[in-house]
Amino acid sequence: MPDQTQFKLIAHSESMHDILKRIDTISDSDSSVLLIGETGVGKEMVAEYVHRTSSRADQPFVKVGLAALPPDLLESELFGHEKGAFTSASSEKKGLFELANFGSIFLDDIDDFPINLQSKLLRVLESSEIMRVGGMKPIPIDVRLITAAKIDLREMCNRGLFRSDLYYRINVVPITIPPLRERSDDIPQLIQHFLDRFAPNKQLQVSKNAMEALIRYPWPGNIRELRNIIQRITLFANSEITESDLPDEIQSDNPIETLLKACHRCFNEDNMTFEQVVSCLEVNLIRQALQQANGNRSQAARQLKMSLSTFRDKLKKYNLESE
Numbered sequence: 001m002p003d004q005t006q007f008k009l010i011a012h013s014e015s016m017h018d019i020l021k022r023i024d025t026i027s028d029s030d031s032s033v034l035l036i037g038e039t040g041v042g043k044e045m046v047a048e049y050v051h052r053t054s055s056r057a058d059q060p061f062v063k064v065g066l067a068a069l070p071p072d073l074l075e076s077e078l079f080g081h082e083k084g085a086f087t088s089a090s091s092e093k094k095g096l097f098e099l100a101n102f103g104s105i106f107l108d109d110i111d112d113f114p115i116n117l118q119s120k121l122l123r124v125l126e127s128s129e130i131m132r133v134g135g136m137k138p139i140p141i142d143v144r145l146i147t148a149a150k151i152d153l154r155e156m157c158n159r160g161l162f163r164s165d166l167y168y169r170i171n172v173v174p175i176t177i178p179p180l181r182e183r184s185d186d187i188p189q190l191i192q193h194f195l196d197r198f199a200p201n202k203q204l205q206v207s208k209n210a211m212e213a214l215i216r217y218p219w220p221g222n223i224r225e226l227r228n229i230i231q232r233i234t235l236f237a238n239s240e241i242t243e244s245d246l247p248d249e250i251q252s253d254n255p256i257e258t259l260l261k262a263c264h265r266c267f268n269e270d271n272m273t274f275e276q277v278v279s280c281l282e283v284n285l286i287r288q289a290l291q292q293a294n295g296n297r298s299q300a301a302r303q304l305k306m307s308l309s310t311f312r313d314k315l316k317k318y319n320l321e322s323e
């Protein structure tokens with residue numbers, strides 16, 4: 001188990017339990033791990049858990065936010081450069097791969113990795129050697145790779161935006177972290193965790209109604225959104241947190257509004273097609289109806305005013321038959 005003093009990963013739900021168990025079973029391995037999940041689900045935290053439970057735990061853990069790095073600096077940031085490699089290279093510089101040597105490197109937002117550099121990354125992973133920009137001799141490296149993506153990389157491979165050979169190389173152990181709305185069992189413990197963290201001296205309680213509203217809310221921004229809201233509430237609350245202390249969108253019990261929030265990501269994503277947005281809405285409606293009907297399909301179909309056969313067709317179409 002990792003050192004828990006600075007790092008506390010809440011995993012009360014069965015799905016999170018299973019994820020940690022799976023990671024524990026590969027703690028002795030150097031396999032590449034790909035974490036997949038919506039924004040704020042805890043990909044970075046799980047990446048750190050992978051490192052902390054591995055045999056490399058005492059070695060460096062280097063996090064790289066690819067979305068935030070300008071593409072023209074990426075190669076020299078990752079692999080380093082020699083003195084004079086380009087105009088501003090006044091001295092030699094180690095890259096992030098070299099800094100992560102013997103430890104793990106976490107490449108966040110791997111879907112943002114530019115296609116023109118993907119073959120170079122693949123070569124580095126295959127050969128365990130890097131070549132600094134402007135360098136002549138390969139440098140051996142021993143790094144465990146952990147990556148994260150918010151979107152389906154297979155889809156990107158099909159569209160020619162991601163090399164499939166690189167995808168197979170990074171996808172040795174894929175781990176999908178479910179959105180918070182699909183593991184609401186975690187919500188009470190996460191709330192307690194953030195209350196302890198942001199208001200350790202206030203001993204705040206959450207009323208039953210407020211807790212129910214917090215559990216019902218679909219959390220489009222996942223744990224990050226929950227953390228921010230709890231942090232804000234702790235500034236003003238003094239004893240019990242009641243429903244009126246919660247932001248309006250959480251108090252509201254309007255199903256359409258709730259659903260639109262669950263689909264928040266679709267409406268804000270530039271590259272989603274009309275069809276993808278509609279599919280996402282359908283999937284969320286179906287999931288919500290199934291959840292409210294405790295998995296009873298006839299009841300869920302009735303609730304959506306849909307025939308059972310149409311409902312079944314949709315479960316099949318969206319690969320939801322196991323839900």
Ligand SMILES: Nc1ncnc2c1ncn2[C@@H]1O[C@H](COP(=O)(O)OP(=O)(O)OP(=O)(O)O)[C@@H](O)[C@H]1O
Binds near residue numbers: 042043
């Ligand atoms: N299981 C958890 N227990 C406690 N805190 C968590 C957990 N998962 C996430 N958090 C907290 O929620 C916030 C968001 O988590 P994190 O940055 O790991 O998400 P992410 O999936 O990497 O998000 P993004 O896709 O936007 O980069 C962080 O403050 C993190 O500490």
Ligand SMILES: [Mg+2]
Binds near residue numbers: 043044108
């Ligand atoms: Mg992240």
